[in-house]
Amino acid sequence: METSAAQHLLADVNAKQPDLIQHFVQVVQAGDLSHAYLFSGSAGDGKLAVAKVTTMALFCLHPTKEGFPCGACNECLRIANDEHPDVLVIEPDGQSIKIEQVRALKREFSKSAVEGNQKVFIIDAADTMTVGAANSLLKVIEEPLATVTAFLLTTNYHHILPTIRSRTQLVEFPQIKQEALQRYLAEHNLSKTEIKLALQITKSTTELDQLIADQWLSKMKQQIEGWFTWISKDDVRAFPFVQTNLMPLIGDRFSQNVTVTMMCLIFQDVFNVKFRERTPEQLAFGDIYDLLKSTANQLSDYQIVSMINDILATAQLQRVNVGFQGILEVLTLKCLQSITSK
Numbered sequence: 001m002e003t004s005a006a007q008h009l010l011a012d013v014n015a016k017q018p019d020l021i022q023h024f025v026q027v028v029q030a031g032d033l034s035h036a037y038l039f040s041g042s043a044g045d046g047k048l049a050v051a052k053v054t055t056m057a058l059f060c061l062h063p064t065k066e067g068f069p070c071g072a073c074n075e076c077l078r079i080a081n082d083e084h085p086d087v088l089v090i091e092p093d094g095q096s097i098k099i100e101q102v103r104a105l106k107r108e109f110s111k112s113a114v115e116g117n118q119k120v121f122i123i124d125a126a127d128t129m130t131v132g133a134a135n136s137l138l139k140v141i142e143e144p145l146a147t148v149t150a151f152l153l154t155t156n157y158h159h160i161l162p163t164i165r166s167r168t169q170l171v172e173f174p175q176i177k178q179e180a181l182q183r184y185l186a187e188h189n190l191s192k193t194e195i196k197l198a199l200q201i202t203k204s205t206t207e208l209d210q211l212i213a214d215q216w217l218s219k220m221k222q223q224i225e226g227w228f229t230w231i232s233k234d235d236v237r238a239f240p241f242v243q244t245n246l247m248p249l250i251g252d253r254f255s256q257n258v259t260v261t262m263m264c265l266i267f268q269d270v271f272n273v274k275f276r277e278r279t280p281e282q283l284a285f286g287d288i289y290d291l292l293k294s295t296a297n298q299l300s301d302y303q304i305v306s307m308i309n310d311i312l313a314t315a316q317l318q319r320v321n322v323g324f325q326g327i328l329e330v331l332t333l334k335c336l337q338s339i340t341s342k
């Protein structure tokens with residue numbers, strides 16, 4: 001069964017900010033929610049998820065005994081899908097949040113005063129508000145309505161106008177712990193080895209989200225292992241493999257960087273197996289331990305280091321914007337050369 005956006009959000013907050021979300025659902029249950037919060041922390045630490053799940057808790061038709069939203073009722077689903085008429089999420093329009101966006105929000109909320117409906121607005125990247133937008137917003141939060149709650153989210157606390165800071169309750173988001181990241185990835189159905197690989201590539205949850213979208217990491221891991229298999233056999237089929245198997249998975253600059261990183265990691269594994277006697281559990285590509293070991297035995301330390309150097313040089317070429325397929329093909333040829341020259 002496909003998980004809904006609402007269930008995704010619940011899994012996200014429980015993995016990333018379990019203490020904070022517990023606090024907020026209790027506050028909602030007690031009817032103590034403030035008029036305006038300022039969520040401050042690093043990118044991808046679950047600020048938006050905490051704001052949305054807290055909002056779900058506020059509207060949910062069947063909350064749990066502890067105050068958590070059910071994640072299945074019509075209110076929960078509409079909030080999670082950004083389709084709830086009383087919940088507004090504002091994001092930068094281009095580089096900034098503009099005064100027109102805040103004006104539209106104000107019109108929406110002046111209705112609240114008349115209708116008496118509970119309303120919530122969430123402003124993501126609040127630090128990108130133009131001064132005009134920020135001043136316009138200030139008027140809203142200066143005259144709080146009992147039925148309105150605002151969540152302002154920022155990764156740049158110091159870029160928020162002091163007048164806004166002083167009228168909001170600051171919530172500093174803690175750094176996500178390694179175990180929490182592991183739990184988060186496990187909830188997205190990554191295997192143990194995939195989790196280890198993912199965390200060697202990045203610790204940023206925004207980037208981790210990119211890695212796991214559409215099972216990209218699982219697919220790429222398999223292809224990199226395939227590429228390495230041809231290389232280790234000194235088989236020229238490694239060369240066309242770049243075009244047929246790697247390139248279809250590579251799009252933006254991020255996926256290019258990760259591809260090069262994964263190639264580095266696989267040769268680092270070879271190095272670590274040979275010189276540091278690492279076990280499969282300690283490697284990024286532990287699933288192919290036997291192949292790594294046989295390759296390590298077959299290569300000299302000079303060959304291994306020279307392949308890692310070639311890959312690192314690729315990372316530099318990438319910066320000057322040479323076609324990426326060409327880069328990977330040259331790199332593949334170099335690796336094949338290194339393995340042939342015994």
Ligand SMILES: [Zn+2]
Binds near residue numbers: 059070073074075077
């Ligand atoms: Zn619900």
